[in-house]
Amino acid sequence: MALLQISEPGLSAAPHQHRLAVGIDLGTTNSLVATVKSGSAVCLPDHDGRTLLPSVVHYSQSGQILVGHAAQAQQNVDPSNTLLSVKRFMGRGINDIADLATPYRFVDEPGMLKIVTRAGIKSPVEVSSEILKNLKARAIESLGGELVGAVITVPAYFDDAQRQATKDAATLAGINVLRLLNEPTAAAIAYGLDNASEGTYVIYDLGGGTFDVSVLELTRGVFEVRATSGDSQLGGDDFDHRIYCWILEQAGIHGPNPHDTRLLLTRAREAKEALTDHLSTRITAVLSDGSIVDLELSAEQFHTMSAHQVSKTLLPVKKALRDAKLKIEDVKGVVLVGGATRMPHVRKAVRELFGQEPLTNLDPDKVVAIGAAIQADVLAGNKGDDDWLLLDVIPLSLGLETMGGLVEKIIPRNSTIPTARAQEFTTYKDGQTAMAIHVLQGERELVSDCRSLARFELRGIPAMVAGAARIRVTFQVDADGLLSVSAREQSSGIEASIAVKPSYGLSDNEISRMLTESMTHANMDLQARKLAEARVEASSIVAAVLIALESDGHLLNPSERAPIDAALAHLQTLIAGDDANALIAGTEQLNTASDEFASRRMNAAVKRGLSGQKITDI
Secondary structure, eight states, X not given: OOOOXXXXXXXXXXXXXXXXXXXXXXXXXXXXXXXXXXXXXXXXXXXXXXXXXXXXXXXXXXXXXXXXXXXHTTTTTSGGGEEEOGGGGTTOOGGGGTTOOOSOOEEEEXXXXXEEETXXXXXXXXXXXXXXXXXXXXXXXXXXXXXXEEEEEEOTTOOHHHHHHXXXXXXXXXXXXXXXXXXXXXXXXXXXXXXXXXXXXXXXXXXXXXXXXXXXXXXXXXXXXXXXXXXXXOSHHHHHHHHHXXXXXXXXXXXXXXXXXHHHHHHHHHHHHHTTTOSEEEEEEEOTTSOEEEEEEEHHHXXXXXXXXXXXXXXXXXXXXXXXXXXXGGOOEEEEESGGGGSHHHHHHHHHHHTSOOBOSSOTTTHHHHHHHHHHHHHTTSSOGGGOEEEEEOSSOEEEEETTTEEEEEEXXXXXXXXXXXXXXXXXXXXXXXXXXXXXXXXXXXGGXXXXXXXXXXXXXXXXXXXXXXXXXXXXXXXXXXXXXXXXXXXXXXXXXXXXXXXXXXOHHHHHHHHHXXXXXHHHHHHHHXXXXXXXXXXXXXXXXXXXXXXXXXXXXXXXXXXHHHHHHHHHHHHTSXXXXXXXXXXXXXXXXXXXXXXXXXXXXXXXXXXXXXXXXX
């Protein structure tokens, strides 16, 4: 006998219906889609049982768009129209990818670089959307219904431009994004729930194009990201590139054409993968001019030539531990994520750093998609939110420019998201009716050393004396790590806001510069800030005294005015210099010299105010 489901009064018509949601790992090399079935997260296979979808798109002569394995088969035949590793180009400009060897012809358009193909000029967003469409179709066919939405993972060190580009790609693919989730955090969810683990864990995520490290505290269902660091332009592709350069050098090849470039990059990747399980491998290729490449590469040679790339991953690991105020011995386990962590010398470096065997009991290729699927299941409403709590963080501080070219940090790095913080600012000049808001990202004290994200203006501020207006600036970072900024003048209620969409993403050099220079130049920054603040204070008092002398100079005789004029001229000279202590002393000198003048102005103002009034009227 069939059992009929009957809903309780007030509930939906189908209270037991499972909402279809998926987790998508949009990777540099491979992509996956996963979902929760019968309480367990699984990666969904294609018709041939393969879960990994190569992140490759081919634009054929017939106008057909091939994705995945079919496109991958064309990479050596038609390299200029077969696009690989486009994730590395998301939110980037030409200068950000100058060191990469590719067979592509780029166009440096405003907002993001684009790639010339036979199907027209394509942006990384459009190419990524084709991969996402394929994964969406696989999920709908496998699950037998339309999707409520998807959680899509991104590297923890993706900035606003790269996150927004990922969201735009999903929109083009017709996917409702439930959340953008940091890849190391997704891996921690999968590992923590699968193993019921507690304690401090480091997630070491080395993918095809990016490296992330996150320090997480797992306690009774709470996943708190303590710190995050990484390099958004370091991954398995860079190890391929080292072998590629070695091939060119050994074979004496100069300036290979696009066909040979793609062929040799493919052989380099195959050699890297072969050296995971073998002590040596043979690299053979027939180039377009008929010449033959036949080389043998040993694992030892490969480990030596790529040692620099491995050591580059350890610096962010140490930085994240410092930010979390933890020592190596505080770490209970290290979880390896990403296909590039299969390389033996990578695992050896991690093992030696932490003094323990890294955890690899979950497939490093699948663990991110599995974690995303678990989060998607919660956000779709199939599982109670109180089962576990996720607390993620932002990687770099956010702030705005103040007078003197200084940065006032509103949200410090490693703050838990989503978050909103506000701070009040005021006007600099009398009668100021507008304020320019300049939003910045970085760890340094001066605007020139940080990354500009956006600018907007707040107009209509009531004309008041300098310092009287109260402008409340609010920074909001949502659960996807995307920033919006608003400014409101408190007395009038006028408001302006902006959703921050910077032109380009942060390069690895910019990220490392922001973080390392914030420490190595800390004392220099403090001195620069002190000088800038002293200049602002000095300029303010000079302007005030000049206005006062113009309007009430008659209250002083020449001998009384002489010390004020001298102190004024001296301070104006100091403003052009770079001695903060002298500026502070000069400002104090002018204050002292003008004290008596200020008292006389006050008395004169009181007399004017009382003129013509009787005592009984006051």
